[in-house]
């Protein structure tokens with residue numbers, strides 16, 4: 437696949453984005469039946485006639501899901517419909533046993549809103565087209581193929597546990613004017629949305645488990661042109677990092693086609709995490725293909741204005757106001773805050789501070805040690821496998837002198853490797869700083885006896901030479917000593 441270098445693509449073309457985010461609500465039961473929504477259960481154990489689409493079964497709307505949908509709509513500054521209906525979206529897919537999905541079509545519960553994202557200190561306003569309710573499909577598992585896709589598989593298994601889990605689809609208006617920042621704006625938007633949905637308490641928003649999924653629409657138009665180009669929709673991009681990479685890749689791919697005089701095909705595309713490219717999926721259906729019609733088994737939804745007002749009062753502060761507030765509370769410089777925001781670490785730091793760490797120590801660990809692991813594994817910070825509580829525990833161990841920063845890194849390694857809590861890792865790996873004065877004194881003597889020339893230097897007044905002896909003691913102690921105490925002992929000994 438040929439691509440144009442990113443700078444060349446941006447010199448000639450102006451990207452326009454459209455982001456569709458599906459979020460699974462964290463209601464205890466499904467959208468139209470009483471089945472559990474818990475993640476990770478044995479296949480096909482959380483099903484009933486309704487979510488299996490058996491003849492004669494009737495759906496009933498989950499009131500909690502409607503409440504969450506309204507709160508999401510309000511948090512995105514949308515108008516909440518006074519009256520709206522569900523619609524049937526007709527298509528066949530093996531993981532959708534009814535052969536239609538109950539969704540909303542021309543009557544979404546929330547529409548015409550906006551939100552803001554902050555990127556490198558600049559605010560981008562993102563229009564929200566709509567937020568509508570629908571149900572999730574089941575899951576297909578293709579067995580025997582190399583990539584987990586149906587191509588090359590020997591057989592496929594179906595798990596309907598997810599079938600009927602409440603989903604909200606949030607669709608932006610076309611996002612224009614971001615220029616070369618388009619991939620980062622896309623990532624910043626999904627990050628902001630994830631944080632907002634978590635603060636609202638309506639979803640687990642775990643991209644790696646699929647409870648937050650993003651489809652990224654990208655089109656290009658020649659710079660200076662106002663009409664939109666043909667777009668592609670890259671499906672189910674499952675990490676924040678991938679959102680940015682997938683948009684960037686599509687820009688360079690489409691630019692190469694346009695620059696050589698070709699036409700972009702309107703289609704869905706698949707993102708490949710490992711190779712960093714997209715490949716064609718199916719040609720994009722138009723709305724007519726789905727034969728939408730109002731769902732006859734469900735009554736319309738007409739949320740009273742009083743209820744909407746009540747829900748409005750439960751909203752958290754808007755994302756940009758929140759960033760301003762936490763920056764002031766944490767005492768971060770503008771630059772520090774930018775790094776935190778672009779790393780998607782605001783929630784993690786907030787939770788770490790709530791667990792008892794100082795803001796600066798929380799920032800340090802999330803942006804260095806944990807970020808390094810995230811980069812190495814190509815995952816988002818929160819998927820690395822360290823919780824904010826554990827970060828706070830590790831920092832507490834540093835502050836009470838049990839370990840130092842260097843040893844803390846080994847504790848992170850252990851926690852990430854699944855060796856237990858920070859305290860357990862310290863014990864199991866024998867990482868605690870040695871406070872046994874006898875052992876320290878022996879190591880100090882050893883260092884002094886082995887380095888008479890350095891001792892002479894120190895005696896002649898070159899106190900900075902102490903560093904070499906401290907280094908020798910630390911080496912003997914495998915880094916598990918308090919360097920300040922070692923220095924004291926060396927100087928005492930030499931006199």
Ligand SMILES: [Zn+2]
Nearest residue numbers: 469471484487
């Ligand atoms: Zn069910």
